[in-house]
Amino acid sequence: MLHFIYILECADKTLYTGSTNNLEKRLKEHNESKKGAKYTKGRRPVIVKYFEEVETFSLARAREAELKRLTKKEKLKLIKGK
Numbered sequence: 001m002l003h004f005i006y007i008l009e010c011a012d013k014t015l016y017t018g019s020t021n022n023l024e025k026r027l028k029e030h031n032e033s034k035k036g037a038k039y040t041k042g043r044r045p046v047i048v049k050y051f052e053e054v055e056t057f058s059l060a061r062a063r064e065a066e067l068k069r070l071t072k073k074e075k076l077k078l079i080k081g082k
Helices: 023-032 057-068 072-081
Strands: 003-009 015-020 047-054
Touching (some): 015 023, 015 057, 015 072, 023 047, 047 057, 047 072
Antiparallel strands (some): 003 015
């Protein structure tokens, strides 16, 4: 099963990084349900600006942690590079 690491842009132009095994479902949760992250609930709508695919949950979580350590400037550079 594939896993995704993603960066969302919120309505207030902040960035949110997460991981999931179903990107479409998770985006819908962020935008429409109580299952979305607390951070994104008050910053809707959110859009996917970047994502990567990996093969395992552990790789996804490790990569998510790497991306979360990046500055906003570094994340924007990553987004523009894809």
